[in-house]
Amino acid sequence: MSTTDQTGAEMVHPWFRQVTQDGENWQIHLDPAVLAARPAPGELVADHLGHWTEVYDWTYQEVGGAPPAETVGWRASDTGEPLPAEVMSEWADRTAELVLSTGATRVLEIGCGSGMLLRRLAPVVKGYLGLDVAADVVERHRAAGLPGVEVLQASAHETGLPQVRAAVKALQPDCVLINSVSQCFPDVSYLSGVVHDALDLLPVGGTLVLGDIRHSGLHEDWAAWSGNPAEADEELLYDPATLAAVAAAASRPVTLSFFAKTLSADNELTRYRYDVVFRVGDSPSPDVPQRSWEELGRPDPATLAQLTGPVRVVGIPHRPLSAEPDAIRGLDLRQALNGRDAAVGLDPWSPRHLSLALPVAAAALPPSALAAQGQAHEPLAAFARVRALETARRELRRAGHGRPAGITVHVPSGAGHSAAATRAAVQAADLAGRTALGGDGIPVTHEALSRIPTAIDQLDAIARQAMQRVLAQGRPKVAPRHEWILRRWESVLAGPQARDRAMLEPEGPLLDRACAALGYPAGMATFYRTALQHLPELLSDEIPAQAMLFPDGDMARSLDKDRRNLSNGYLHGATGSVLAQAAATRGGPLRVLELGGGAGGGTEAALDGLEGHSVDYCFSDISRFFTQAAQERWGERIRTTLLDVDRDLVQQGAVAGGSDVVLAANVLHCAQDIGASLRYIQPLLAPGGLLVVAEATREHLMVLATMQFLLSPRDDTPPPGESDARAGGSVFLSPDGCRHALAEAGFRSLSTVPEPGTPLSAVGQQLVVACRL
Numbered sequence: 001m002s003t004t005d006q007t008g009a010e011m012v013h014p015w016f017r018q019v020t021q022d023g024e025n026w027q028i029h030l031d032p033a034v035l036a037a038r039p040a041p042g043e044l045v046a047d048h049l050g051h052w053t054e055v056y057d058w059t060y061q062e063v064g065g066a067p068p069a070e071t072v073g074w075r076a077s078d079t080g081e082p083l084p085a086e087v088m089s090e091w092a093d094r095t096a097e098l099v100l101s102t103g104a105t106r107v108l109e110i111g112c113g114s115g116m117l118l119r120r121l122a123p124v125v126k127g128y129l130g131l132d133v134a135a136d137v138v139e140r141h142r143a144a145g146l147p148g149v150e151v152l153q154a155s156a157h158e159t160g161l162p163q164v165r166a167a168v169k170a171l172q173p174d175c176v177l178i179n180s181v182s183q184c185f186p187d188v189s190y191l192s193g194v195v196h197d198a199l200d201l202l203p204v205g206g207t208l209v210l211g212d213i214r215h216s217g218l219h220e221d222w223a224a225w226s227g228n229p230a231e232a233d234e235e236l237l238y239d240p241a242t243l244a245a246v247a248a249a250a251s252r253p254v255t256l257s258f259f260a261k262t263l264s265a266d267n268e269l270t271r272y273r274y275d276v277v278f279r280v281g282d283s284p285s286p287d288v289p290q291r292s293w294e295e296l297g298r299p300d301p302a303t304l305a306q307l308t309g310p311v312r313v314v315g316i317p318h319r320p321l322s323a324e325p326d327a328i329r330g331l332d333l334r335q336a337l338n339g340r341d342a343a344v345g346l347d348p349w350s351p352r353h354l355s356l357a358l359p360v361a362a363a364a365l366p367p368s369a370l371a372a373q374g375q376a377h378e379p380l381a382a383f384a385r386v387r388a389l390e391t392a393r394r395e396l397r398r399a400g401h402g403r404p405a406g407i408t409v410h411v412p413s414g415a416g417h418s419a420a421a422t423r424a425a426v427q428a429a430d431l432a433g434r435t436a437l438g439g440d441g442i443p444v445t446h447e448a449l450s451r452i453p454t455a456i457d458q459l460d461a462i463a464r465q466a467m468q469r470v471l472a473q474g475r476p477k478v479a480p481r482h483e484w485i486l487r488r489w490e491s492v493l494a495g496p497q498a499r500d501r502a503m504l505e506p507e508g509p510l511l512d513r514a515c516a517a518l519g520y521p522a523g524m525a526t527f528y529r530t531a532l533q534h535l536p537e538l539l540s541d542e543i544p545a546q547a548m549l550f551p552d553g554d555m556a557r558s559l560d561k562d563r564r565n566l567s568n569g570y571l572h573g574a575t576g577s578v579l580a581q582a583a584a585t586r587g588g589p590l591r592v593l594e595l596g597g598g599a600g601g602g603t604e605a606a607l608d609g610l611e612g613h614s615v616d617y618c619f620s621d622i623s624r625f626f627t628q629a630a631q632e633r634w635g636e637r638i639r640t641t642l643l644d645v646d647r648d649l650v651q652q653g654a655v656a657g658g659s660d661v662v663l664a665a666n667v668l669h670c671a672q673d674i675g676a677s678l679r680y681i682q683p684l685l686a687p688g689g690l691l692v693v694a695e696a697t698r699e700h701l702m703v704l705a706t707m708q709f710l711l712s713p714r715d716d717t718p719p720p721g722e723s724d725a726r727a728g729g730s731v732f733l734s735p736d737g738c739r740h741a742l743a744e745a746g747f748r749s750l751s752t753v754p755e756p757g758t759p760l761s762a763v764g765q766q767l768v769v770a771c772r773l
Contacts, residue, residue, distance in 0.1 A: 018587020029587030032688025104175030111181035217351035242374035436573025576609020596667025678745030698764020
């Protein structure tokens with residue numbers, strides 16, 4: 001537990017990190033540790049799990065007698081009435097078919113409940129082990145004495161308990177089944193831990209079937225259909241991209257196959273839920289072509305069933321979720337495929353569409369194929385807020401305190417929140433970014449930024465022509481340390497060469513106009529122009545790029561030219577918003593570690609955002625020049641230290657678990673191995689900690705022709721990216737590549753700004769807020 005700063009003895013409680021009182025108004029900041037899922041559930045996570053245990057204990061006790069009927073506890077969200085027995089029977093039949101289609105012979109089911117799947121699977125598999133949290137139902141399953149069946153009481157995260165471990169060792173499962181359980185989990189972090197534990201129990205080729213998942217991409221649809229407010233939903237919802245991040249962080253390679261519900265009835269089970277199969281150690285075939293339904297001519301189920309594989313068809317409109325007149329019911333497609341080695345899948349990129357895999361194995365995808373921004377609705381924060389309010393009122397009554405005018409509970413920003421709260425945080429960061437550009441407290445509109453995409457294209461065209469002109473004269477003289485840049489030029493410029501155009505000459509006015517449209521000062525246009533006029537000398541190292549960029553020898557001031565532009569101004573404003581929210585929702589000083597602080601552009605934005613908040617800010621860089629400059633500039637507002645992101649940060653003196661926020665602004669692309677650097681960062685975060693990354697996610701030809709020379713090593717050190725996924729390509733990861741790298745290192749991207757489709761997104765610089773999985 002962190003130190004508790006409490007001004008009233010009436011409110012001392014281990015859940016509370018800080019309590020302050022202003023008259024009769026109380027402010028309570030929860031300790032992030034009580035919301036942590038790992039290494040063991042924090043107190044409020046355990047409380048959330050205990051809540052669901054009570055729900056199911058009561059549900060099963062009400063029916064009494066033998067193992068409860070299959071429909072017990074199953075009610076429609078819209079009417080509250082029990083779901084019909086025939087609906088639940090078909091639902092269970094389809095799920096059992098999916099499990100058996102994986103080749104399962106020894107099944108571990110986590111959350112076996114009333115035994116709907118136990119009774120269908122146990123007679124046809126070689127062994128079955130069930131776990132459930134409800135003591136009453138466990139005893140009744142044991143009393144039934146089904147052969148080859150063992151049932152133990154345990155929560156989903158308790159597969160390491162001695163009695164469970166012994167039973168698992170005896171069973172040697174080749175399939176773990178978690179069906180219609182994960183909606184009761186508190187957050188994605190807990191889900192991730194359960195999934196990783198389950199995958200570690202399986203042999204190569206084994207499967208984890210995670211079934212009956214509520215799709216976060218259809219949350220608002222479900223709310224409109226059921227009449228229940230989405231914001232108040234007490235269950236966990238998530239999408240395929242979130243699962244892909246979880247899978248990427250697993251200790252073993254896995255693939256994912258997503259399946260639609262193809263039941264006869266039109267209800268919430270068919271509309272808003274899906275299944276996924278993880279397979280351990282499988283590599284999807286690279287020979288499976290993916291086609292869109294539109295591209296195939298909008299075929300009906302019968303025509304789709306005539307396709308020959310291997311093929312994966314996506315974008316099939318799902319009736320009734322899609323308004324397309326030719327939309328197809330999952331049931332109709334399944335019936336058309338009857339007898340074929342094929343499957344009706346969920347389109348993992350679009351929740352209102354189906355997919356078709358032919359054969360079934362064609363459905364398998366690597367996590368990297370789904371590295372989009374995930375979306376989740378996590379109930380933990382709302383639950384914690386309610387429980388903290390109840391606890392605070394109880395403690396005040398015990399102390400004889402009168403009814404307070406108000407109690408506000410602050411749950412740390414980041415993970416664990418509803419989809420609406422996450423969306424609000426994205427909007428706040430975007431607004432802060434555009435307000436920073438306005439300069440008068442009024443946010444710049446997207447329309448006012450509409451010139452940005454054209455200006456970016458113009459800079460690319462000017463740089464392309466300059467590089468092409470150099471290569472057209474034969475292979476230029478190149479210094480060994482710049483060979484990697486020349487190789488990239490040759491790769492990017494391969495193919496037919498465009499004819500020179502006078503308007504693209506660096507001496508012309510277009511360069512100045514494009515730079516001005518992007519908010520660059522005149523000095524940046526001068527640097528670009530000078531560099532483009534001396535590309536042969538830059539390649540040969542006769543003139544170093546540093547001499548052009550820092551003509552007066554003042555490195556810090558010269559670097560300031562590049563950071564003062566529209567994109568960086570936006571990202572700096574958004575960064576300030578994210579850090580201010582982090583400080584406002586965490587009691588005590590916010591512990592911030594900035595990596596690769598450099599000239600201090602990100603530092604200034606962070607400190608501006610944190611104005612008025614208690615903060616412990618540590619500025620770090622690999623260069624003593626920058627740490628000394630930062631100390632002189634900000635004095636007692638910061639601490640400084642030397643840190644190199646290419647080496648283990650803890651071994652260099654960074655404190656494990658000592659940072660509430662790690663800020664890495666335009667530094668990760670400089671790393672020799674981004675994955676390794678992210679793994680060095682991961683242990684630095686405290687419970688509930690955030691990683692805030694500002695990075696370019698698009699290759700700019702103007703940067704490739706000019707600024708990239710600054711990244712060439714001066715010794716035998718390989719250039720950035722030679723040992724990671726960037727090898728031979730751009731030094732900058734794509735947006736999806738960035739998210740996948742984060743996931744492989746154990747992070748989940750919570751939000752990204754600017755959002756796709758906005759003018760600023762054309763710049764290809766993003767602010768990503770991530771948390772530990």
